[in-house]
Amino acid sequence: MDRAWLHAWEGMIPVHTPKEAAEWELAHASEGAGVQVCVKPEMGEAYCLRSGIVEGGETGVLQGAFQYLASQRLGKPLPQGMQQPCYALRMLNCWDNMDGSIERGYSGPSLWFSEGRVQFVPQRIQWAARLLSSCGVNVVCINNVNVREPAQELIDSMLPDVASLAALFRAYGIRLMLSVDFSHPLRNGLPTADPLDARVQAWWRERARRVYEAIPDLAGFLVKADSEHRPGPFTYGRNHAEGANMLASAIAPFGGVLVWRAFVYNCQQDWRDQKTDRPMAAYQTYMPLDGCFSDNVILQVKHGPFDFQVREPLSPLLLGMQKTHLCLEVQLAQEYTGHQIDLYTMPPMWAEVMEELPQDRLCAVCAVGNLGSGPFLTGHPLAAVNLYAFGRFGWQPHMDVAACIRDWVRLSYALSPEDTETLCGVLLKSRAVYESYTGSLGLCWMVTPGFHYGPSPMGYEYDSWGTYHRADRNAVGIDRTEKGTGYVLQYPAEMQEKYGKKENCPDTLLLFFHRMRYTDRMRDGRTVIQRLYDDHFDGAQQTREMQRVLQAIPFPAAVGQAVNQCMEKQVRNAQEWCDVSNSFFHRLSGIEDEKGRIIYD
Numbered sequence: 001m002d003r004a005w006l007h008a009w010e011g012m013i014p015v016h017t018p019k020e021a022a023e024w025e026l027a028h029a030s031e032g033a034g035v036q037v038c039v040k041p042e043m044g045e046a047y048c049l050r051s052g053i054v055e056g057g058e059t060g061v062l063q064g065a066f067q068y069l070a071s072q073r074l075g076k077p078l079p080q081g082m083q084q085p086c087y088a089l090r091m092l093n094c095w096d097n098m099d100g101s102i103e104r105g106y107s108g109p110s111l112w113f114s115e116g117r118v119q120f121v122p123q124r125i126q127w128a129a130r131l132l133s134s135c136g137v138n139v140v141c142i143n144n145v146n147v148r149e150p151a152q153e154l155i156d157s158m159l160p161d162v163a164s165l166a167a168l169f170r171a172y173g174i175r176l177m178l179s180v181d182f183s184h185p186l187r188n189g190l191p192t193a194d195p196l197d198a199r200v201q202a203w204w205r206e207r208a209r210r211v212y213e214a215i216p217d218l219a220g221f222l223v224k225a226d227s228e229h230r231p232g233p234f235t236y237g238r239n240h241a242e243g244a245n246m247l248a249s250a251i252a253p254f255g256g257v258l259v260w261r262a263f264v265y266n267c268q269q270d271w272r273d274q275k276t277d278r279p280m281a282a283y284q285t286y287m288p289l290d291g292c293f294s295d296n297v298i299l300q301v302k303h304g305p306f307d308f309q310v311r312e313p314l315s316p317l318l319l320g321m322q323k324t325h326l327c328l329e330v331q332l333a334q335e336y337t338g339h340q341i342d343l344y345t346m347p348p349m350w351a352e353v354m355e356e357l358p359q360d361r362l363c364a365v366c367a368v369g370n371l372g373s374g375p376f377l378t379g380h381p382l383a384a385v386n387l388y389a390f391g392r393f394g395w396q397p398h399m400d401v402a403a404c405i406r407d408w409v410r411l412s413y414a415l416s417p418e419d420t421e422t423l424c425g426v427l428l429k430s431r432a433v434y435e436s437y438t439g440s441l442g443l444c445w446m447v448t449p450g451f452h453y454g455p456s457p458m459g460y461e462y463d464s465w466g467t468y469h470r471a472d473r474n475a476v477g478i479d480r481t482e483k484g485t486g487y488v489l490q491y492p493a494e495m496q497e498k499y500g501k502k503e504n505c506p507d508t509l510l511l512f513f514h515r516m517r518y519t520d521r522m523r524d525g526r527t528v529i530q531r532l533y534d535d536h537f538d539g540a541q542q543t544r545e546m547q548r549v550l551q552a553i554p555f556p557a558a559v560g561q562a563v564n565q566c567m568e569k570q571v572r573n574a575q576e577w578c579d580v581s582n583s584f585f586h587r588l589s590g591i592e593d594e595k596g597r598i599i600y601d
């Protein structure tokens with residue numbers, strides 16, 4: 001593997017098709033010596049492995065080759081029978097801007113944009129494509145869903161550059177997707193972008209023709225409309241099915257899919273308004289449209305009803321919509337979950353999502369990417385586990401989370417079995433630790449506004465984003481039951497039972513669904529305030545413990561140094577969260593910590 005890595009940086013790997021890439025991978029690894037590659041086009045992405053043979057479809061053979069090598073390296077038997085992905089679309093959404101910055105990116109600048117242009121080092125793209133393909137990702141949307149000037153040019157003057165990028169990804173079985181600006185026709189002199197206007201429809205049809213002429217296998221368009229000040233059909237009094245279907249029909253002749261994001265809510269809410277409850281917004285907007293979307297439209301829904309918080313219940317829209325193709329959206333970029341400084345391993349969270357979501361409800365999965373061109377490509381070197389696991393998740397959503405994490409550790413580092421287990425243990429618990437110091441009992445949005453790292457308990461409280469906890473001197477949390485905002489009614493009956501009653505509601509979501517007095521007793525006998533204090537102290541303590549354990553792992557020097565630096569920052573961050581949150585609740589409630597620990601007044 002090391003040799004192959006070096007080769008990638010020294011020069012281009014001479015491959016143009018997934019079959020060639022599969023042969024190259026096998027030929028350049030001792031475990032692949034003499035293995036034959038046999039393409040059966042009708043197998044598509046699927047593959048079959050036998051000793052000495054990788055058989056599969058045009059892209060399946062490459063997936064098969066990676067799996068063959070991984071199995072050998074891990075000392076596991078080859079998987080038996082035909083292997084195929086659960087979801088046909090396993091996408092990465094990269095929020096890369098044309099100036100090279102990445103919205104919510106914590107891994108350095110963009111790999112493919114800079115100075116307002118498509119500019120890239122081909123070897124690096126090839127390396128990224130190889131990495132993503134080896135994880136199992138098959139579509140990459142290269143530009144930010146917030147399409148700002150000059151990103152509109154990607155489907156105009158910059159098409160030849162996008163086509164060169166697409167060719168590099170294509171060799172690794174990955175297709176590109178592009179985020180488009182719903183109001184683009186206005187830029188080209190049309191007086192309107194109304195989806196029902198014949199001129200607008202004709203404009204998009206012609207645009208799609210030109211785009212597909214340049215990139216015939218483009219996966220499709222991705223759209224963020226009427227969300228956080230982006231343009232959309234609402235401007236013209238049209239609904240989102242009308243908007244999505246118009247774009248979908250323009251790309252349908254070329255086999256494209258139109259991915260439409262369901263992240264729609266009022267971001268200019270008056271905090272005094274207690275009737276509007278932001279988590280209810282997507283369901284209210286889209287449920288009435290169930291069954292109205294064209295066949296090549298996929299509605300992309302974030303896993304929770306808010307916005308990638310450390311803890312949210314499953315979005316009720318994912319359970320409600322029956323006649324719409326759905327894509328689950330998760331976020332590898334650690335916007336609210338530690339900026340790729342704090343350790344945060346995500347598969348345990350996805351497993352919780354899949355416990356409540358039948359896997360056949362979805363036709364696609366998507367993750368906001370955590371890739372960039374800085375050292376380690378994912379910021380924190382250990383954040384690469386999330387990218388790897390996301391790829392596996394798209395193939396097998398009900399995977400064994402601990403086994404997946406262990407595979408990543410073993411494929412990445414040559415550690416002793418004891419060190420491997422120790423590292424896996426830290427990775428597995430990292431999400432719970434982060435949650436205990438930033439989001440105890442389902443409280444969310446106590447982050448620094450805008451930046452979203454570090455504590456600011458009142459930061460969003462009097463703002464317009466619909467993200468309130470309404471802590472006062474007696475109580476905290478929002479009543480989202482039938483008697484409160486009624487959000488819980490968006491769930492099927494059994495989940496209403498689970499979340500709507502305090503006695504059934506999991507502790508982790510208690511203050512998300514219920515308003516509680518600080519002195520109320522929880523199931524474990526502790527009061528709410530004591531539990532808040534305890535969680536914050538425990539979180540800071542466990543972070544120090546993780547630091548101690550990780551210091552003893554013999555990582556390669558550069559990795560070890562980066563991990564240590566991140567852990568130092570995380571320890572400081574966790575302590576800050578602990579002190580700020582505990583002081584906040586202590587000052588409000590006037591209630592002492594039963595254990596008499598230090599709380600600053």
Ligand code: GCW
Binds near residue numbers: 146
């Ligand atoms: O949480 C918000 C982020 C925005 C992002 C938006 C979205 C791309 O803060 O940066 O915009 O979500 O998902 O569209």
